[in-house]
Amino acid sequence: EVGELADEIGFKAFAVGGFVRDLLLKTANLDLDIVVEGNGIAFAKKVAEHFKGKFFPHEKFLTATVTLPNDFKIDIATARLEYYESPAAMPMIQLSSIKLDLSRRDFSINAMALQINREQFGTLIDYFNSQSDLRNQVIRVLHNLSFVEDPSRIFRAIRFEKRMNFHIGPHTKGLIGNAVAMNLFGKSRDSRFLSELKIIFKEKDPLGPLVRLAEFGLFQYLWPDLRPNYRTDRRFCHGIRQTKAAIKKLYEIEPKAKIDKSVAFLLTIFHRSGPEEIQAFCNRFNEEEKICKKLLQTKQRCDALLPILYTPMAKSELHQHLQDLNYEDLLYICSVAKKSHIHKSVLDYLCQLRHIKPLLKGKDLMEMGYPRGPKFSEILNSLKRAKMDGLVSSRADEEELLQK
Numbered sequence: 562e563v564g565e566l567a568d569e570i571g572f573k574a575f576a577v578g579g580f581v582r583d584l585l586l587k588t589a590n591l592d593l594d595i596v597v598e599g600n601g602i603a604f605a606k607k608v609a610e611h612f613k614g615k616f617f618p619h620e621k622f623l624t625a626t627v628t629l630p631n632d633f634k635i636d637i638a639t640a641r642l643e644y645y646e647s648p649a650a651m652p653m654i655q656l657s658s659i660k661l662d663l664s665r666r667d668f669s670i671n672a673m674a675l676q677i678n679r680e681q682f683g684t685l686i687d688y689f690n691s692q693s694d695l696r697n698q699v700i701r702v703l704h705n706l707s708f709v710e711d712p713s714r715i716f717r718a719i720r721f722e723k724r725m726n727f728h729i730g731p732h733t734k735g736l737i738g739n740a741v742a743m744n745l746f747g748k749s750r751d752s753r754f755l756s757e758l759k760i761i762f763k764e765k766d767p768l769g770p771l772v773r774l775a776e777f778g779l780f781q782y783l784w785p786d787l788r789p790n791y792r793t794d795r796r797f798c799h800g801i802r803q804t805k806a807a808i809k810k811l812y813e814i815e816p817k818a819k820i821d822k823s824v825a826f827l828l829t830i831f832h833r834s835g836p837e838e839i840q841a842f843c844n845r846f847n848e849e850e851k852i853c854k855k856l857l858q859t860k861q862r863c864d865a866l867l868p869i870l871y872t873p874m875a876k877s878e879l880h881q882h883l884q885d886l887n888y889e890d891l892l893y894i895c896s897v898a899k900k901s902h903i904h905k906s907v908l909d910y911l912c913q914l915r916h917i918k919p920l921l922k923g924k925d926l927m928e929m930g931y932p933r934g935p936k937f938s939e940i941l942n943s944l945k946r947a948k949m950d951g952l953v954s955s956r957a958d959e960e961e962l963l964q965k
């Protein structure tokens with residue numbers, strides 16, 4: 562249907578990038594990237610109107626995002642027509658703009674297009690041997706200066722390699738080695754590194770790509786104070802695994818929990834770092850002020866709480882310590898606590914404690930003759946605490962406790 566809309570407006574339209582890659586791999590991909598030879602914004606507007614979706618244009622880049630009522634997302638970009646003077650006063654040559662668009666992409670496997678206009682529907686455009694790389698499961702850059710142009714592509718190469726179980730081709734691997742040796746990272750304050758790192762944290766298993774980043778010598782730029790050695794490596798891997806396991810458990814308990822995974826993983830990584838190192842990392846990669854603050858405050862709050870949590874305590878007291886913490890705090894505590902009973906306590910808090918309510922409600926208290934006022938919530942809280950600690954288990958128990 563999108564292709565027919567392109568026909569109506571007279572543009573050539575192509576599905577491109579990850580969508581085509583995943584289609585050929587028969588893997589689900591809910592983000593459709595479309596490139597049109599024509600004005601992408603005008604086309605996106607037409608698509609949004611047709612599907613009754615929402616339309617978000619980015620005029621500067623001639624791109625737009627359309628979200629459909631079923632949450633499907635379409636990114637639409639404009640393939641710019643570029644004209645080249647040909648020698649000997651021949652007429653100007655118009656380079657196929659889709660070819661130019663594809664040639665600027667990161668890896669061959671992401672540089673295919675599938676035409677979607679009605680007559681040419683399904684025509685695969687592959688200028689760079691992408692299909693063969695896909696078959697051989699190789700990640701390969703399109704030209705030698707690819708990482709010089711954009712070093713964040715190294716993060717992407719590693720992410721795709723680990724996610725799809727592919728391998729980075731030998732030449733591309735050599736180019737990564739050169740880029741690291743040329744200190745392209747040390748010189749750069751590129752925020753794209755951080756956004757790519759955050760995408761790694763969202764992967765099903767972030768540990769694989771993180772270990773690969775370390776193998777390529779990139780930790781010294783990301784987290785210079787980690788000073789990798791056998792012991793710190795083991796500790797690092799353990800921390801990441803713990804965080805991953807804690808996130809999984811949290812989702813089991815609360816499938817819709819809103820978790821900032823990058824904050825959770827960064828906190829684990831920064832477990833042994835001081836505030837200066839966290840601040841330096843945020844400055845270097847232009848992290849948002851509010852996230853930087855969150856990292857610093859969470860760490861300070863939880864580090865102070867950890868020794869307290871090691872001492873045995875009643876469940877109501879545990880609840881009191883944890884009730885103001887957010888998910889990232891709780892995940893951090895789970896992942897860095899050395900004693901395993903802390904995990905159990907935090908999970909117990911998440912699954913049960915925080916949901917406990919007394920059987921008697923405000924209405925019951927009023928019927929029992931308690932006057933409305935600030936004392937009301939105090940009474941309900943004390944009933945709640947008693948229930949947490951197993952001192953009451955029925956309405957009659959609660960009434961008896963009140964009489965005392």
Ligand code: ATP
Nearest residue numbers: 577578579580594665666667668671672711713714
């Ligand atoms: P994912 O499944 O992780 O979303 P994707 O391939 O769709 O994978 P995106 O980051 O959404 O990844 O990028 C869409 C497309 O844009 C890529 O397939 C690639 O062709 C191109 N692209 C993205 N980032 C870069 C980059 N840094 N350099 C060149 N091309 C890029």
